[in-house]
Structures are given as structure tokens and as C-alpha cells.
């Protein structure tokens with residue numbers, strides 16, 4: 315059953331700590347400015363309690379409404395001043411987190427590109443979806459980090475302001491505020507690792523459940539077919555129960571948080587109220603009591619609540635996103651390849667047990683094909699139309715990877731040859747080649763730039779292309795692809811491949827539009843050129859002149875010389891009989907029409923029905 319694997323669990327907040335430390339170290343100046351403006355934003359809180367105390371004592375209780383109004387106005391100004399100073403912190407916060415975001419994005423894209431390259435770009439492309447998801451993680455890191463910085467700084471400074479303010483107006487009340495606060499912070503610190511662990515566990519259980527569900531839905535057909543629904547159901551239910559357990563544990567964390575807020579912020583309020591008569595007896599004014607209560611209510615309580623509830627949640631987001639980014643961004647690139655890419659030594663070819671089908675449920679086009687060609691061999695591939703000749707050409711040149719078996723070129727399996735080396739080592743020329751608008755030289759030397767003109771000229775004459783090149787105005791003449799006949803375009807492409815360094819040349823009916831004489835000239839030119847040539851033959855003459863013939867009938871394959879196949883394989887003899895009587899195959903519209911085409915559909919009726927295999931005729 316096809317199942318996705320569950321990745322390793324998230325275990326630590328190390329990545330987040332590393333990120334926070336690195337970011338602060340990177341932006342020291344901005345961190346100092348942020349600290350300064352946070353301090354300024356906390357300063358009005360320091361004065362606000364005293365202003366309220368004055369408004370009560372010197373204003374309301376002394377029946378002086380103006381003084382009361384003045385005290386209240388100072389209180390309001392303090393609040394406004396605090397808001398303005400808070401506003402000044404944001405640009406510096408951005409100075410810290412925005413460069414971090416840019417850095418992370420750069421790392422993530424580089425890491426993802428490296429991974430794509432590491433997969434050799436053989437089948438998978440650049441993972442754009444992964445980059446989009448990681449980009450969202452980067453945004454999450456930026457937001458969570460900004461939240462953490464603000465929360466922690468503001469907490470430290472506003473709580474500092476509350477303690478100093480209380481000490482300023484009512485020193486006797488300081489222990490009533492500070493002791494429970496310190497206790498609450500102690501409990502918070504002690505429980506923090508367990509809290510973060512439980513949050514991670516709940517998050518992870520949720521992800522596991524989602525992954526299990528997706529995997530089972532994806533494999534539903536398989537599960538029904540194999541009758542394993544009981545097991546699949548058990549797996550999903552286990553994941554549901556695990557998530558339930560994790561959520562319950564997380565709920566206790568939420569309850570503990572409430573207790574910490576009650577201890578750190580609500581108990582000082584209660585203590586001050588209860589101790590108020592005694593404090594007044596010891597010389598504190600009612601205004602001072604109101605001032606201390608205002609510190610606790612309007613400044614301390616929100617700060618403690620935000621710290622205890624906010625830090626936990628945003629630290630979780632930060633640590634999860636940071637861990638994922640650490641994995642993506644610092645991808646070391648392609649793993650050290652134990653068996654690095656190799657260059658084919660020559661044009662020898664070995665196919666071992668090569669099997670290929672166009673899709674998992676399709677009949678294989680080739681099944682267990684074995685073939686061996688020495689460097690310099692000329693092979694003709696023949697068989698009825700649709701039997702798999704072009705597919706063989708694609709497998710030989712590494713355009714298609716085999717489903718089973720392997721193709722070795724010049725001693726190196728094709729999947730071990732680097733893409734650039736492969737383009738140099740082999741050339742596949744199709745029936746309708748690409749000729750582009752450019753000079754004749756550019757067209758001819760496309761696969762071998764810088765080839766000396768005399769070499770080009772020799773090839774041009776050898777292939778019988780001289781007349782065409784002269785008509786176009788020599789090597790510097792311009793090619794208009796539409797102004798060339800199909801045969802002329804084929805000759806240009808054949809000359810291009812002839813000039814290339816490819817040790818293996820595969821011609822997929824690449825001379826179909828040439829007459830028999832021109833075709834023979836081309837063939838002779840390729841015989842003089844060092845290297846292996848595989849021709850998908852459409853004429854009897856091509857098969858007769860080849861060193862070896864690979865005969866495909868859709869079920870079996872035979873390899874041998876033309877004469878040996880003729881003598882020993884009735885199917886080949888039938889095929890040759892059809893050519894000799896001049897029966898033409900489909901698409902037989904070239905200049906050589908009537909020249910004994912090999913791809914006759916009639917021959918298919920003579921297919922052998924024995925098990926697919928590669929038979930060898932002597």
C-alpha cells in the first residue's frame with residue numbers, strides 16, 4: 315500500500331533560540347534604539363500613578379476641582395505620551411525583523427533550488443509549491459519574532475515602571491506588588507519548557523492526524539483492493555486519540571496560565587485592597603492607594619497577561635517555523651554523490667533487460683530487451699509500424715528512462731551521465747529536424763561551435779549538401795527554414811550531427827525525405843565518421859547494408875545480420891518479401907516512395923505470439 319512517511323518529530327526550540335540570538339546580534343544598533351523607545355513608552359506609566367494620587371489627594375479630597383482636573387489631564391497626557399512613544403518603536407522593530415525576513419527568504423530559495431538540482435532535475439522540477447509554503451513560514455517567523463521582542467521588552471520596562479512608581483509613592487506597598495509578581499514569573503519560567511513541549515506535542519498530533527488521513531484517502535483504492543480497511547481505520551483512530559490526548563494536556567496548560575496571571579497580577583490587587591487600611595494608618599494617603607491600584611490594574615495586569623499568554627503561543631509559532639526553515643534553508647545541496655557523474659568513453663551501447671511502457675497500466679512497448687553494440691557498429695532497427703522503433707531510439711539516447719533494466723553508453727549507465735555530457739555523447743535526429751533562421755554556419759555548427767570552415771566544407775560535400783549551401787550564399791548565407799525542401803532540411807540537420815562530437819548517432823527516419831542515392835551518400839559519410847550509428851530503417855537497402863539488424867515484432871526481438879535473419883527468422887523473410895514486392899507502408903510519401911519500405915502494417919499480422927524476449931540470430 316502506498317503510504318507517505320511521517321517526518322521526525324519536532325523536539326526542541328533550539329532553532330528559534332538560534333534565530334533570535336542571531337537576529338539580535340545582527341542588528342545591535344536597531345536593538346538599542348528599540349530599547350530606548352520602549353523605555354520612553356514605559357516612562358509615562360511611571361508618572362501616571364503619581365498624577366492620579368495627586369488628583370485624588372490634592373484635588374478631589376481637598377475640594378479643589380482645578381487641581382483634580384490638572385492631575386487627570388496629566389494622567390491622560392501620560393497615556394497619550396506612552397502611545398506616541400510606542401509608535402516610535404515600530405520602525406526600529408522593522409529594522410530588526412525585515413532584514414531577517416530577506417535573509418531567510420534568500421536561504422530558503424537557495425536551499426530549495428539546491429534540493430531541486432540535487433534531484434538531478436531528472437524527473438522533478440523546481441518545487442514552486444514548497445517555496446510558496448516556506449515563504450509563508452518566513453512571514454510567520456517575522457511576525458512571531460516581532461511579537462516576542464515587543465512583548466518581552468514592554469513587559470520588562472512597564473513592570474519596572476510599576477515597581478519604581480509604587481516605590482516612589484508608597485514604598486510600603488512594594489512587597490505587596492513585587493513578591494506575588496516574582497513568584498508568578500518563577501512559576502512561569504519553571505513551567506515554560508513543559509508548556510512549550512505540550513504545545514509542540516498538540517501541534518504535531520494535529521499534523522500527524524492530517525497526514526495519516528491524507529495518506530489513507532490517497533491509498534483508498536489500494537486499501538479496498540487489499541481488504542485492509544480495518545487496519546487503516548485503526549491507524550486513523552489511533553491518530554485521533556493521540557490528538558485528543560495532546561489537546562487535553564494543552565488545556566491544562568491554559569488553566570495553569572490563568573493561575574499564573576491571577577498570582578502575578580490579581581493577587582497584588584487583592585493584597586493592596588486588603589492592606590489599604592493598615593497602609594493608610596502608616597501614613598499613606600488615599601490618593602497613594604488609588605495610584606498603586608491604578609498601576610496594578612491598568613499597567614501590571616495587561617503586561618502579565620500578555621506575557622504569559624502571548625509568549626507561549628507566539629514562541630510556539632516561532633520555534634515550529636524556525637525549525638522547518640532551518641531544514642529548508644540550510645540544505646547542503648545535493649548529497650555527496652558516492653558515484654559521481656561519468657563521461658561515456660565511446661559509442662558502445664549495452665541494453666540489459668530493458669522494459670518500458672507508456673504508463674503503469676499500459677502494455678510494455680519493450681519487455682526485457684537485450685542488445686549490445688560495439689563502438690563503430692551500424693545497426694538498423696526494423697519492424698512494423700507502431701512496434702516501438704522510436705521508443706527504442708528514445709531509450710538509447712536517454713530521452714526516456716527504462717522502467718526496468720539499464721542502458722549503458724560507452725561503459726556508463728545513462729542515468730549516471732551528466733546532462734551536458736549526454737548532449738555531447740549522443741545525438742538523435744528525428745524525421746522532421748529543427749533548422750533555424752540564422753547563417754548556414756550557425757545551423758551546421760550548432761552542436762560543435764568553432765569547427766574550422768574547411769572541416770565544415772568537407773562534410774557539406776560528403777553529404778551532398780554543397781549545391782544547397784552555394785545557393786544560400788556559402789557558410790555566411792542566411793537560412794530561411796521555409797525556403798528549404800524537407801529533404802534539404804534533413805541534409806542540413808544530418809550535416810550538423812555529422813560535425814557533432816556525438817559517439818552515438820541515432821537516425822529516426824532522418825533520411826526519409828531523401829532519394830535512395832542521396833540516402834546512400836549520407837550513409838557512406840556516416841560510415842567514414844567514427845562512432846556508432848543506429849538507423850530506424852524504412853528501406854530494405856538500409857537494413858541490408860547495416861552491420862546488424864534489430865527486428866521488433868511487438869512481442870519478440872531478434873538481433874543479427876540481414877542474411878542470418880533472412881535465413882532463420884520467417885517473420886523477417888516475410889517482411890523482406892513484402893519489401894521486394896514493393897508494398898508501401900503508411901506515410902510513404904518521400905522521394906523514395908516505392909523503394910521497399912520496412913514499416914508495413916501487413917507484416918504485423920505475422921507477429922509471433924511467444925513470450926517477449928530478445929532472441930539473437932547469429
Ligand SMILES: Nc1ncnc2c1ncn2[C@@H]1O[C@H](COP(=O)(O)OP(=O)(O)OP(=O)(O)O)[C@@H](O)[C@H]1O
Pocket residue numbers: 672679697698699700701702703704705706913
Ligand atoms: N507518448 C506516447 N504515449 C503513449 N503511447 C505512445 C507514445 N508514443 C508512442 N506510443 C505508443 O507506443 C507504441 C510504439 O510507438 P513507437 O512510436 O515507438 O513505434 P514505431 O515503431 O516507431 O512506429 P512508427 O514506425 O509508426 O514510427 C505505439 O503503440 C504507440 O502508439
